[in-house]
Amino acid sequence: MSSNDKELVGNYEVTKSGVVTRREVLLMGAMAAASGSLIAGSQNPAKAADAPAAPAGAYKAKDFKALAGTMTGLSASQITQHLKLYEGYVAKSNAIHESLKTVELTSANATYSAVRELLIEQSFAHNGVVYHEYYFNNLGGKGGEPTGDFKSAIEENWGSTGKFMDFLKAAGKSARGWVIVGYNTRAGYVDAYALDTHNIASPANIVPLVVLDVYEHAYMIDYGIDRAKYLEAFINNLSWAAVDKRLSIATKHASGIDTTL
Ligand SMILES: [Fe+2]
Incomplete structure (x- = not known):
C-alpha cells in the first residue's frame, strides 16, 4: 500500500x-x-x-x-x-x-x-x-428470537425477551470491552457482566453464554464510532442455537456450582 x-x-x-x-x-x-x-x-x-x-x-x-x-x-x-x-x-x-x-x-x-x-x-x-x-x-446465526432454555432463563430474570434485548443493547453501550451474559453457577441463574478489558472484572464461576465484543476494533471499520448500529448488527447475526447449547452444558457442569468443592 x-x-x-x-x-x-x-x-x-x-x-x-x-x-x-x-x-x-x-x-x-x-x-x-x-x-x-x-x-x-x-x-x-x-x-x-x-x-x-x-x-x-x-x-x-x-x-x-x-x-x-x-x-x-x-x-x-x-x-x-x-x-x-x-x-x-x-x-x-x-x-x-x-x-x-x-x-x-x-x-x-x-x-x-x-x-x-x-x-x-x-x-x-x-x-x-x-x-x-x-x-x-456466537456469530453466524440469523438473530431473531432467543430459543429454548435460554429464552426461559432471560424471561425469568428480565421479564420478557424484549426487555432483555433492550438491556443487552444498553449493556453494550455501557461496557468498554466485553459484555458477558452468563450462567452464574454460584447462584443458578443467568445474569450480565461488563468488562472494561479482557482481564479486568472478569467474573468467577460465570459460564459465558452471550459474548459481545464492544472494543472499537470490533466495529470501527464498518461503523466508525456508531456503536448502536454495530449492536444491531451483532444481534442480527447472533446464533441463539449456540447460546442455548452453552446454557445446556453450563447447567450440567458441576465444577462451578459448589464453591466449597
Ligand atoms: Fe475483539
Missing part, C-alpha cells in the same frame, strides 16, 4: 478499504516482520519490531474465516481484521506460557517484576483468546 492510499487520523489509519486502529496497524506489521509474532496487549509500539517470534504451543487459533463475507452488517474486512487480533492473542498466550517456565524468580515483586508482568499479561492474553472464541462462535 502506498502512502497515498492511507491517512493518519488521530489514533486511526484510514485506508481506501476502511479504518484500522494504530494498534491493528502495528499488529499487522509485526506479523509480517516476525512470521506470527504479535504484540496484542502491548501499549509500546517499540515492542512490535523487537518482539521475538512466538512459539507454537497449546493454543491453536480456531478457524472462523467462514464468518467473513457471510454476515449482514458486518463486512468481510471487519471480521478479517478482527481475526488477526484474535490470532495475536493466541500467539502471545503461547509465548507467555513458555516465558513463565524460565522467568527469573528472585526479583519477584508486586510493584514490578518480570514474573508479575508475565502473570498479569497471561490473564490478558488468555482471556483475549477465550472471549474472542466465544464471540466468534
Whole structure:
C-alpha cells in the first residue's frame, strides 16, 4: 500500500478499504516482520519490531474465516481484521506460557517484576483468546428470537425477551470491552457482566453464554464510532442455537456450582 492510499487520523489509519486502529496497524506489521509474532496487549509500539517470534504451543487459533463475507452488517474486512487480533492473542498466550517456565524468580515483586508482568499479561492474553472464541462462535446465526432454555432463563430474570434485548443493547453501550451474559453457577441463574478489558472484572464461576465484543476494533471499520448500529448488527447475526447449547452444558457442569468443592 502506498502512502497515498492511507491517512493518519488521530489514533486511526484510514485506508481506501476502511479504518484500522494504530494498534491493528502495528499488529499487522509485526506479523509480517516476525512470521506470527504479535504484540496484542502491548501499549509500546517499540515492542512490535523487537518482539521475538512466538512459539507454537497449546493454543491453536480456531478457524472462523467462514464468518467473513457471510454476515449482514458486518463486512468481510471487519471480521478479517478482527481475526488477526484474535490470532495475536493466541500467539502471545503461547509465548507467555513458555516465558513463565524460565522467568527469573528472585526479583519477584508486586510493584514490578518480570514474573508479575508475565502473570498479569497471561490473564490478558488468555482471556483475549477465550472471549474472542466465544464471540466468534456466537456469530453466524440469523438473530431473531432467543430459543429454548435460554429464552426461559432471560424471561425469568428480565421479564420478557424484549426487555432483555433492550438491556443487552444498553449493556453494550455501557461496557468498554466485553459484555458477558452468563450462567452464574454460584447462584443458578443467568445474569450480565461488563468488562472494561479482557482481564479486568472478569467474573468467577460465570459460564459465558452471550459474548459481545464492544472494543472499537470490533466495529470501527464498518461503523466508525456508531456503536448502536454495530449492536444491531451483532444481534442480527447472533446464533441463539449456540447460546442455548452453552446454557445446556453450563447447567450440567458441576465444577462451578459448589464453591466449597
Ligand atoms: Fe475483539
